[in-house]
Amino acid sequence: MNVKRSYITSLLNDDKHEFFRELLVILSLSCGKGGACRLKASLYHQS
Amino acid sequence: MINLSYRFDQNSSSLELDGMPDVSNGDSENTIGILSSWTLRIIGSPTLEGEKEHLENLMQVILQYSRSYISGIRKTFISKKSIVTISPFGSSHKLLLNSTKKDVKPLEIILDDAELSDLTQCLDLLRFDSRFNLNWNITLDRPYSKRYIESSAYRSKKRFTLFYAFILFLSTSSLMLLIPTNNKFDLSEPTKSSQTISE
Numbered sequence: 001m002n003v004k005r006s007y008i009t010s011l012l013n014d015d016k017h018e019f020f021r022e023l024l025v026i027l028s029l030s031c032g033k034g035g036a037c038r039l040k041a042s043l044y045h046q047s
Numbered sequence: 048m049i050n051l052s053y054r055f056d057q058n059s060s061s062l063e064l065d066g067m068p069d070v071s072n073g074d075s076e077n078t079i080g081i082l083s084s085w086t087l088r089i090i091g092s093p094t095l096e097g098e099k100e101h102l103e104n105l106m107q108v109i110l111q112y113s114r115s116y117i118s119g120i121r122k123t124f125i126s127k128k129s130i131v132t133i134s135p136f137g138s139s140h141k142l143l144l145n146s147t148k149k150d151v152k153p154l155e156i157i158l159d160d161a162e163l164s165d166l167t168q169c170l171d172l173l174r175f176d177s178r179f180n181l182n183w184n185i186t187l188d189r190p191y192s193k194r195y196i197e198s199s200a201y202r203s204k205k206r207f208t209l210f211y212a213f214i215l216f217l218s219t220s221s222l223m224l225l226i227p228t229n230n231k232f233d234l235s236e237p238t239k240s241s242q243t244i245s246e
Contacts (some may be wrong), residue, residue, distance in 0.1 A: 008172075015114060015116045016114075021160070024160075025116065025160045025164065025181070026116070026117050027165055028160070028161075028164040029113045029116060029117055029163075029164055030117065031164075031168065032074055032166075032168060032171050032175075033171060033175045034110070034167070034171030035167075035168075035171065036171070037101070037188045038110075038113060038114045038117050038188050039117060040188070041189055041190050041191075042112065042117045042188075042190070042191075043190035044190035
């Protein structure tokens with residue numbers, strides 16, 4: 001995810017694109033080994 | 048005595064740890080088994096440093112917060128002894144750090160989404176680095192129950208539902224007051240002309 005791209009920057013700064021902004025944040029928090037564990041845990045529901 | 052220092056850089060965050068191998072535990076020359084100090088630098092914020100316990104609390108809180116963010120839950124997380132607190136702050140995140148030393152005021156750091164992501168990445172790199180043989184007392188990422196997710200999401204919406212209902216009630220009531228009503232009842236007897244027609 002290249003945050004230097006103007007399109008990505010506009011999504012992060014523009015308040016109208018809240019859905020895309022949240023999606024970007026979730027994607028950034030899901031990167032790497034730790035992020036994969038977090039994402040995996042979020043996809044399951046505890047029974 | 049071997050002194051080791053490793054650094055994790057992630058854009059706006061830089062985490063540096065100093066320590067030495069725990070020879071009694073069989074650590075290699077490149078492994079930190081005893082952590083002596085750590086330093087965390089976040090752009091635009093004062094430098095943070097402390098002992099292992101403080102770093103552990105910071106990791107616990109930040110990683111839990113990030114985990115709940117992915118599930119769409121934004122709530123406050125407080126570490127043991129309230130050393131570290133993270134809470135939503137509008138579209139940003141407020142990190143409150145209480146020093147264990149006396150006469151030191153709490154430090155407040157406002158992180159935006161990118162800085163939170165960078166800090167989380169730094170802590171993840173530390174957590175999964177094989178050069179560190181340290182026991183982190185951190186709860187593993189666990190799935191949330193549906194009830195917990197719904198209640199956490201429901202609480203944030205419930206706050207405004209009552210307010211909207213009250214506004215709707217007031218506006219509807221005021222509109223109803225504008226409707227004209229005929230309060231005069233005619234109690235007079237029927238006229239004679241109507242009687243002649245019936246005959």
